[in-house]
Each structure stands twice: as structure tokens, then as C-alpha cells.
Amino acid sequence: xxxxxxxxxxxxxxxxxxxxxxxxxxxxxxxxxxxxxxxxxxxxxxxxxxxxxxxxxxxxxxxxxxxxxxxxxxxxxxxxxxxxxxxxxxxxxxxxxxxxxxxxxxxxxxxxxxxxxxxxxxxxxxxxxxxxxxxxxxxxxxxxxxxxxxxxxxxxxxxxxxxxxxxxxxxxxxxxxxxxxxxxxxxxxxxxxxxxxxxxxxxxxxxxxxxxxxxxxxxxxxxxxxxxxxxxxxxxx
Amino acid sequence: xxxxxxxxxxxxxxxxxxxxxxxxxxxxxxxxxxx
Numbered sequence: 001x002x003x004x005x006x007x008x009x010x011x012x013x014x015x016x017x018x019x020x021x022x023x024x025x026x027x028x029x030x031x032x033x034x035x036x037x038x039x040x041x042x043x044x045x046x047x048x049x050x051x052x053x054x055x056x057x058x059x060x061x062x063x064x065x066x067x068x069x070x071x072x073x074x075x076x077x078x079x080x081x082x083x084x085x086x087x088x089x090x091x092x093x094x095x096x097x098x099x100x101x102x103x104x105x106x107x108x109x110x111x112x113x114x115x116x117x118x119x120x121x122x123x124x125x126x127x128x129x130x131x132x133x134x135x136x137x138x139x140x141x142x143x144x145x146x147x148x149x150x151x152x153x154x155x156x157x158x159x160x161x162x163x164x165x166x167x168x169x170x171x172x173x174x175x176x177x178x179x180x181x182x183x184x185x186x187x188x189x190x191x192x193x194x195x196x197x198x199x200x201x202x203x204x205x206x207x208x209x210x211x212x213x214x215x216x217x218x219x220x221x222x223x224x225x226x227x228x229x230x231x232x233x234x235x236x237x
Numbered sequence: 238x239x240x241x242x243x244x245x246x247x248x249x250x251x252x253x254x255x256x257x258x259x260x261x262x263x264x265x266x267x268x269x270x271x272x
Binding site: 102106107110111114115117118197201202203204205206207208 | 241242244245246247248249252255256259260262263266267269
């Protein structure tokens with residue numbers, strides 16, 4: 001692993017261990033161990049993939065890349081919570097998961113772009129950003145089903161995204177597809193994460209539940225239309 | 238106001254506050270940018 005990636009991985013593992021300690025006090029050692037195992041595996045897989053990407057792009061990580069990669073901690077926390085077997089939206093697990101979503105979707109996602117434009121970006125930054133966003137969306141959709149009471153159909157768009165990407169990779173068009181993201185990609189992504197955040201909110205009450213129920217059908221239609229439009233758009237590239 | 242509704246409003250206000258702080262930080266970073 002190169003330069004900042006190994007210390008970054010170690011710091012994220014330490015953060016996961018601290019969270020596991022907290023979970024152990026509330027849900028017992030077994031749940032905490034399962035959480036830590038899931039989180040460490042998720043962190044390691046993401047770091048290995050990032051290292052392979054860096055090698056392929058012939059680049060080294062910048063501090064901004066580490067900020068982008070810190071989204072892997074959010075993914076790891078959500079994966080760990082899924083593996084832990086704990087389902088407690090209103091308790092510690094719910095708050096930790098919700099904080100991971102807010103950190104990944106707002107703090108790192110909104111800051112790494114301008115920081116990269118100011119401080120300089122590595123050749124792999126856009127790819128890291130896109131892939132870490134997708135993993136965060138996938139893991140958030142999974143926990144939204146697990147303890148956010150959303151139906152499993154919400155897993156479909158994040159999973160189908162990987163079908164599209166694998167097809168692009170197979171045809172050697174990954175970079176072309178990544179660089180030419182359609183204009184609706186971002187608003188649909190924000191709408192999707194907002195719905196997941198609302199479903200996962202530990203403070204969710206009747207008002208939020210009514211809002212989630214009201215927008216859910218429109219969300220499904222928009223995701224389906226967006227996916228079809230994206231397929232047509234990517235074929236036209 | 239009902240306690241559950243108050244908790245909900247406070248929760249979403251806290252999320253909005255985080256979003257506003259991050260947006261302000263983003264604007265400050267973009268203000269420093271020299272092209």
C-alpha cells in the first residue's frame with residue numbers, strides 16, 4: 001500500500017475499534033466483534049482496491065484523496081452494523097449508522113471536490129469519488145432495508161449501477177462513462193440519499209414517516225426513468 | 238408541541254445545521270481557489 005493509504009487504513013480501523021467498544025457496552029461482545037470484523041474487511045477491501053487503482057493510474061494519494069477515502073469508513077461502519085445483526089434505529093447503532101451516512105454523504109462528498117480543485121487532485125480522484133459514492137449508496141440502501149423499513153426494491157438502483165459499470169469495463173468504456181455522467185445523475189443521487197437518510201433517522205417520527213411514504217412512489221418512478229435514460233445516454237456516447 | 242414532533246424537528250434542524258456549515262466551508266474553500 002502506498003504512502004497515505006496504510007496510515008489512513010490504520011486510522012479508520014482504530015475508529016471502527018472505538019465504535020466497536022461502544023457497541024460492546026450496549027449490545028454485547030459478540031455483536032461488537034461481528035461489527036469490527038465486518039468493518040475491517042470492508043475497509044481492507046476498499047483500501048486494496050484503491051491501492052490497485054493508484055497503481056493502475058500511476059499516481060499517489062493526496063490528502064484530499066484520503067478525505068474521499070474516509071467515505072470508506074462510512075461504508076465500513078454500515079457494513080459492520082449489517083454484519084453485527086443489531087437492528088436498533090433509535091439506539092446507539094442507529095445513531096452511529098446515521099452519523100456515518102451524514103458524514104459520507106454530506107461532509108466528505110461536499111468538501112472533497114472544492115478541496116481537490118484548490119489543493120490539486122491526483123489522477124485517480126474522480127474515480128475514487130465516483131466509486132466511494134456508489135459504495136456508500138449501496139451500503140446505505142442495504143441498511144435502509146434492514147432497519148429503515150424501506151422495501152428491498154430500493155436496493156435495485158445501486159445494484160444496477162454495478163451492472164452498468166461492469167458492462168462499461170468489459171467494453172473498455174469505463175472512463176468514457178465516468179467522465180460523461182448525465183446531468184440527472186447528481187440530483188437523482190441526492191434525492192435517493194435524502195430518502196435513505198429520512199428512513200434511517202433515529203429521531204424519525206410520524207412527520208418523517210408521512211413524508212417518506214408520500215415521496216416513495218415518485219422516487220421509484222424517477223429512479224426507473226433515470227436508469228433507462230442513463231442506459232440510452234451511455235449507449236449514445 | 239408533541240414531544241415526538243419536537244424531537245423530529247430538532248433532529249432535522251441539526252442535520253440542516255451540519256449541511257449549512259459544510260456549505261459555508263465549501264464556499265470558503267472555493268473563495269480561496271486561484272485558477
